[in-house]
Amino acid sequence: MRRRGRAGAATRRGAATSDLLSRSFGAQPAPAHWILVVTGIAALLTVASDRLWPRARHVVTIAHEGGHALVAVATGRRLAGVRLHSDTSGVTVSSGRPTGPGVVLTVAAGYTAPSLLGLGAAGLLATGRVSLLLQVIVALLLVLLVVVRNGFGVATVLVSTAVVLGVSWFATDDVQAGFAAYATWFLLLGALRPIVEVQRQRRRRRARDSDPDQLARLTGLPGTFWVGVFGVLSLGCLAGAAAALIV
Structure with a gap:
């Protein structure tokens, strides 16, 4: 009887694991067209x-600083x-060669x-992998949490992680x-406003240590050039995403 009980428990655990993997990596139905449109409008209004925006911008800041941290590690700098x-x-903050591609x-x-x-x-949304998208977001947040060095930053990342986990565990499909679509549109649209804001600050000479100005000192190319590069890339990503999701 004990052997059968253990075998039954092992079978149930195996089935649960298989179901979790199937749900995580398998394709679910892609979000309905109306969900994509409504969440896109909601993200634009936000x-x-x-x-x-002043509250929602924290999400963009997390992605912004996470990008710096990820590339710093990838290029061999000490984070x-x-x-x-x-x-x-x-x-x-990272250390390494003060100049160069890294x-x-x-x-x-x-x-x-x-x-x-x-x-x-x-x-991922276009291929119906909503569960995988949410889990990737959680994984990225947890990795970032390891390198955050101040209390407000830790709290912000923990709250963001809890929200995504709550949706992925308890919400309906x-x-x-809808949550995944809104987050996607918000990242795409929210990436544009800081680029506009930093250029306005640069015109008023209030952002001498901004990323475009640091790049200008590192490369010899004007900061306005780098603002333009960021803008074109962001618009291109938005256009590509819209083509994949709506067109």
């Missing part, structure tokens, strides 16, 4: 709202840590990360699809 602040600013790519990764993440998310 980004355009002067009341909602000292990431700090996220209540005013939606952030800073990623530091250029690290600095350039910030403004490009939200758009590239959004484009990748759109690819339609709610998960």
Whole structure:
């Protein structure tokens, strides 16, 4: 009897594991067209709202600083840590060669990360892998949590992780699809506003240590050029995502 009981428990665990893997990596129905349209409009209104944007911008900051951190490690730089602040600013500290491709790519990764993440998310959505998308977001947040070095940053990442986990564990399939679609559109659209904001600050000479100005000093190319590169890339990612999801 004991052997049968153990065998039955092992079978149930195996079935549960198989179901989890199937749900995570298998394709579910892609979000309905109306869900994609409604969540896209909602994301656009969030980004355009002067009341909602200051709070929602923390998500873009997480992606921005996470991009710096990921590329710093990928290019062989020593990552000292990431700090996220209540005013939606952030800073990623790494050490290594003060010039060269590694530091250029690290600095350039910030403004490009939200758009590239959004484009990748759109690819998963278009193939119906909503569960996998949510789990990838959780995994990226947990990796970032390891390198965050201030209390507000830890709290922000933990809250974001809890929200995504709550949706992935307890929400219905339609709610998960809507949440994932909104997050995707928000990353894509939310990547654009900081680029516009940093250029406005540069015109007023209030952003001398901004990423475009750091890149200007590193490469000899003007900061305006780098703002343009960020803008074109972000618009291209948005267009590519829209083509994959809606057209």
